[in-house]
Amino acid sequence: MFVLSVVLLIAAVAVFLVGRGRAEAGWRIGAAVGALGGVLAGLFACLHVVRAYEVGVPVTFGRVGTPLTSGMHLKSPFTDVTSFSTRPVDLDLGGEDRVEVRSSQGGVLYADVTIKWAVVPRRAVELYRLAGSEDAVQERLVLPDSREIIRNVFARHTSEEGYASARERISAEIETQVKERLAPRGIDVTTVNLRNVRPSKQLQGQIDKKIQQEQATERAVEAARTAKAEAERKRIEAEGTARANKILERSLSDKVLYNQCLDAYREAAKAHPVYAVPCGSGSGGTPVIVDGTKN
Template structure:
């Protein structure tokens, strides 16, 4: 077996070192991610340039690249907070967030890769305690869920705007009250509904009674007007008209005019 030339060993070593350097210098950033460059012999974290985008990159082997997910992410939180009257309420909420892309270097420098635990969770918990503490359990259970959702979002967003994190939405998925409080609220709501139904029936009955009274009054007024308009002369004329019609009937045989007490005709017939 022939011996390798002496020059071959340095070449092999150089090739091995080159492979190692290339392996350490090559960085692949996947879709939905971005990289923050740390220059070991420079100024540290690069904050004055955009982060490294998706794809293959070559960096100096003595530098480092920190990978961040820049897509929208979800944080699910179960929080126990106090209502305005001191009762413990459990809130199940989700927060949709993402790092501010152009500020990724500042985010890495100030908070690091565990920024979720350092700033987002404390912010949403603080906002939830502040907002829920303004409402009673009855309000949280019935009509104020959308309101507290909007208020928690607004307060959390205000905190995170200074932390290089973008908050997209806060969703309150559930509000859980102690069973005794929940049952008392449901009982109260049922009673209020029954009371409203009873009041509606009373109002309906009163309107029906008023309608009957108005109709009766109208008929009475009509009769009064009619009675006032019926003079003796009008009655006599009506009687004459009726007598003429009866005289034309085939059943009429004898007609005696002017025999009644009031001077009205008296009709006599044999049938």
């Protein structure tokens, strides 16, 4: 715009000089229009509008000036303004950009992470010196630092903690460290979302094998527990039977056995009314005639 202003002013002066000695008014009008256009172009070259939710960094002959907030600003025509958006930006590390990490056991996992960050307006000059542009802030600062921190955090945890038991704790650790790393550079990290952690095929095979081994161990332990309980039940049953036999042995006498023998054969005599049976102690027990027809 400044170059256009200079060109228009030079053209206006040339037209004025050419038409000065002539009677036609068109030359003077052309010179006036050119001069007016040059002045307006120069004025616009000295104005710069910073849009809402942006901050501008002015640079004049290599010297960085004070950040420009949203609105209209006067500047030198030799000043270039680099704008940075202050809106939150999502850095999506997923799909082909997912982060490959290793656990403390050496297992490979793939982490999908979303990092929401924004430029701190008052630190725009520092970001310009570090990166040079808005796109470079993410490519040179946010992305490499976030990947490094994600890998370092996962390396302090086991594979099982990484994909299952400690995901929330790992996400909190990543968020804390990313904020601490980027805050001094003028980048405000609002949230870190660890969306998904997926083990590699090799690690998944190891996990499945471990689960099968654990299930087999649980079945073996349960079988051993059942066998032990059954053995204990049989032992208790045998001890009960032995105690009952001892009690029965102490309570039985020859007379008791003799009476029980008579009762047993009396019941049998109901089918065969009269027969002789030996009842008594010793090998030659006293013969007894049992008549089922009589009481």
